[in-house]
Amino acid sequence: MDFTFNEEQKMVIDGARRFAREKLAPFIAELDEKAEVNLKALKELGKLGYLGMTLPEDFDGSNAGAIAYAASMIEFSKVDAGTAVAVSVQNSLVNDAILTFGTEAQKKEFLPRLASGEWIGCFTLTEANSGSDPGSLRTSAIRDGEHFVLSGTKNFTTNGGIADMMIVFAQTCKEKGAKGISAFLVRTDVPGFKVGKHENKMGIRSSSTTEMVFENCRVPASALLGEENKGLKVALTTLDGGRIGIAAQAVGIAEGALDEAVRYAKERVQFGRPISELEGLQFMLADMATEVEIARTMLFRVAWMKESHSQKFTKEAAMIKLYASEMAHRVCHKALQVHGGYGFMKEYKIERLYRDQRITEIYEGTSEIQRCVIARSLLGE
Numbered sequence: 001m002d003f004t005f006n007e008e009q010k011m012v013i014d015g016a017r018r019f020a021r022e023k024l025a026p027f028i029a030e031l032d033e034k035a036e037v038n039l040k041a042l043k044e045l046g047k048l049g050y051l052g053m054t055l056p057e058d059f060d061g062s063n064a065g066a067i068a069y070a071a072s073m074i075e076f077s078k079v080d081a082g083t084a085v086a087v088s089v090q091n092s093l094v095n096d097a098i099l100t101f102g103t104e105a106q107k108k109e110f111l112p113r114l115a116s117g118e119w120i121g122c123f124t125l126t127e128a129n130s131g132s133d134p135g136s137l138r139t140s141a142i143r144d145g146e147h148f149v150l151s152g153t154k155n156f157t158t159n160g161g162i163a164d165m166m167i168v169f170a171q172t173c174k175e176k177g178a179k180g181i182s183a184f185l186v187r188t189d190v191p192g193f194k195v196g197k198h199e200n201k202m203g204i205r206s207s208s209t210t211e212m213v214f215e216n217c218r219v220p221a222s223a224l225l226g227e228e229n230k231g232l233k234v235a236l237t238t239l240d241g242g243r244i245g246i247a248a249q250a251v252g253i254a255e256g257a258l259d260e261a262v263r264y265a266k267e268r269v270q271f272g273r274p275i276s277e278l279e280g281l282q283f284m285l286a287d288m289a290t291e292v293e294i295a296r297t298m299l300f301r302v303a304w305m306k307e308s309h310s311q312k313f314t315k316e317a318a319m320i321k322l323y324a325s326e327m328a329h330r331v332c333h334k335a336l337q338v339h340g341g342y343g344f345m346k347e348y349k350i351e352r353l354y355r356d357q358r359i360t361e362i363y364e365g366t367s368e369i370q371r372c373v374i375a376r377s378l379l380g381e
């Protein structure tokens with residue numbers, strides 16, 4: 001068992017850390033305040049290979065692998081969790097879905113453009129009345145000869161406002177319910193499509209989250225991703241990998257919060273000495289560091305399972321998403337407590353990290369859904 005990164009992985013991770021320090025950190029406070037995306041940084045990340053990390057070189061991917069991807073996600077998330085989720089959606093929800101389910105023609109058309117950052121992608125599944133239960137979605141795709149006509153409204157779509165293409169899930173056979181859903185690859189300039197409401201969020205405000213509105217959008221039958229009526233499988237298979245990215249985001253946010261807590265505890269003097277000398281506070285820091293380390297270790301094990309293609313990792317991806325996101329909740333809570341009243345103020349980074357963490361327990365499957373996935377696997381359902 002080898003717990004060290006190899007030389008190539010170290011280079012990729014060091015590059016991510018440097019990028020976060022130089023190209024994300026100087027802008028995040030303002031972008032968070034204004035709820036704006038750092039599109040320039042995202043495009044640069046594409047040029048540097050961070051938007052095609054699990055794609056082979058044949059499709060212009062950097063082929064860095066799932067472990068280096070998870071470690072890079074930690075570095076980006078420590079500094080700017082909003083840009084990090086955009087990176088995660090591109091790599092693990094969009095690229096991976098096309099690589100796994102796409103035809104050769106679809107891979108050739110989409111993957112090099114996504115890997116280079118020329119195109120930003122999104123994965124639009126959720127609807128107002130269909131969140132945890134994607135099988136109940138209502139957006140329709142009605143066959144019309146060699147075309148499908150898409151109608152309906154999606155919501156909470158990450159990257160929605162900046163996307164050049166989308167993976168859209170729609171009902172192709174109403175009578176079959178969850179077994180009548182299909183996935184489509186659609187450009188955002190298709191007539192009849194428009195971006196709807198831009199959400200005003202509590203956290204990850206440097207990411208774009210929008211409604212996606214389809215009014216009789218005609219797409220060719222060749223836009224089908226995977227088999228007709230097998231779209232839910234496309235979504236759920238892809239989300240297994242996505243959950244590793246969100247777990248990495250949670251670990252990064254927690255590491256960022258721990259760093260802030262340690263720094264502040266050493267600086268802040270009360271009762272005539274730095275508060276880091278108080279045993280009660282030391283115990284908090286020790287618990288935080290231990291939990292972060294546990295999550296890191298399991299995260300890289302699950303990333304290794306994905307990278308080595310050795311076994312199915314549905315249960316383990318759910319476990320690490322569940323543990324890392326709830327761990328990050330506890331760590332951010334304690335880190336803010338260490339800061340006392342200052343932690344409640346916008347001038348301190350912990351205030352943003354505390355808000356950014358919260359969504360990791362919700363998107364790509366709530367903690368309750370992760371528990372369902374784990375329990376079903378244990379009980380053999």
Ligand code: CAA
Pocket residue numbers: 085089123125126131132133134135156157158178179232233236237239240314363364365366369372373
């Ligand atoms: N891998 C492959 N196939 C899978 C699978 C997996 N992990 N899980 C289920 N399937 C298959 C099943 O075998 C079944 O296939 P058949 O029809 O051929 O039998 C099909 O998919 C449907 O499965 P279930 O009957 O188990 O589905 P279900 O309706 O009972 O739901 C669930 C299961 C676990 C609750 C699932 O619906 C789920 O994960 N819900 C959460 C949805 C979610 O994560 N949404 C996030 C939105 S995307 C997002 O957040 C992105 C972002 O912005 C960052």
